[in-house]
Amino acid sequence: MLPDELRQTLETQIAKVEQPRELAVDVMLSLQRHYGYLSDEALEEGASLLGLTPLELEELATFYDFIYREPVGRYVLHVCDGVVCWMNGYDPVLDTLFDKLGIRPGETTKDGMFTLLPTACIGYCDLSPAMLVNGRPYGPLTPEKIDDILKRLRETAPPPKLTR
């Protein structure tokens, strides 16, 4: 169930715009932040807030890269596989992440800390090879830097309780 406070915030936002569905992405992102991902329950709640059918919202949810319809870890690593990062070391970045975390693209670590996803050019070609961690950019990546980033992320947040 959506907490009343979040529901009211979203309802106020929606009331301000000309057409509720204009805020479909914002609503999905808010629900995703609350639930950790856009669960079936969240999708239904979002659709009802926006005056859409769940199927209409699903059509959008599955279209976008940054909407997660499946559970993800506390940190989502979006590794850029654009052509510039590719030529400057995308594969070694993936190999390093596999060494450290034991996951391949599309997978989540057993402790629920990290999910690894490939993504289209993130627009940090001047810092390639690059990745986003929960939207925050890092680059140019080296094995040492990756080590350091992962260590700091683990220190900042303990593993979440698994809900799956």
Place this chain on the structure above:
Amino acid sequence: MATPYPQVLFQNRKPNRIATLDEYRQSGGYQALTTVLQKHSPREVQQLVIDANLQGRGGAGFPAGLKWKSVADDAPHPRYIITNIDEMEPGTFKDRLMAHVDPHMIIEGTILAAYAVSSEKGFIFVRPSYENSAIIMEREIAIAREAGFLGKNILESGFSFDLVVHRSGGRYICGEGTAQINALMGKRAQPQQSPPRSTEKGLWDKPTVLNNMETLINVPHIVRNGPEWFKKLAKTKTASGTKLYCVSGRVNHPGCYELPMGTRLGEIIEECGGGLLPGSEFKTCLPGGASTCFLEKKDYDVEMDFDGLKKCRNRLGTGAVIVFDQKTCLVAAVLNLMDFFVRESCGWCTPCREALPFIRDLLWRIENGEGKEEFIPMLRTMSAHTWKSYCAFAPGATMPLSSLLDNFPEEVHEHISQKRCPYGGTPGRME
């Protein structure tokens, strides 16, 4: 890099800090808006921009003033403006830089465009990877509103206009104008063919003008300094203004640099990009992002403007120069690009949805030693099919492939005859 050229768009660029409203105003910011609201009619603003020959910087190069003029005098209200900072063209990062350099230039440019078409509401469309830019723009829009540059009765002129940031969920096709309009309305972001044009029926069937951010930031300067000054900024006769060129790939100093339109490619790569990395030699580049052609070596000194690249059967695109060296396999590079386009295709029309994966499959086989000579005509046929697709996405997607076959055929043949990648596959570098 110290550049010998005047910095217009990047005049307030500072290391690791954005220009504040005060700094922007000290450099002449919002003067153009003040002048326009006092002295010029919307038609006059359109004419200034037409006279300045401001070509759209998103890739197509369509004159911005003419686009604005296509909004009919008696067109209904509300009218909408969309400022596109959804750049997802591989190699392109100028919009992100600009939002971090001088956000008020983007805001003023957008307000001027809004005035020119009598629009009352605007959106800045931002991709999720640029959440920082979205936050900056939201904050600075609030500051501009507080200062009286946005909202009701701007500078007591009677003109009202407001601007909001719209966040995308992240998909390349949203950069295409009509797809972006659908995305903004909360619909699946598929492109829309004209007629009607967006300037006639766009957002919620109302007149909508969509411009690339880089196009709009030129407008305050055109108003303040005049069309003749603007045209003279370019190095070439048919171009005008400056350009934010991005340089990336196998160069020493990847980055975004403001140079006169029509600056030679060699100068951009060597003077700004710092030349190729030690041990690397220039093989080719994509001069304007992923949807352009691999450049032939003989065109290394091409004048980087719309006409210059057209002359060598290429496109300026976004002006994002991606440099490849002699150690990088172009078949593997095109395979990477094709993976990108297959994933990002909206899937709505058949030539794009079906031809691109087919091409990817053939390329994968060639790269992995399973290629045959007969694949080459198949690749050409499939590329030709993409020209029948609904929007410009698929023809753009096949440009790197067609130019690989035209300009670097020996690389493809070598893969096929040696039954392996002569370069050892995907580059294994992380430096």
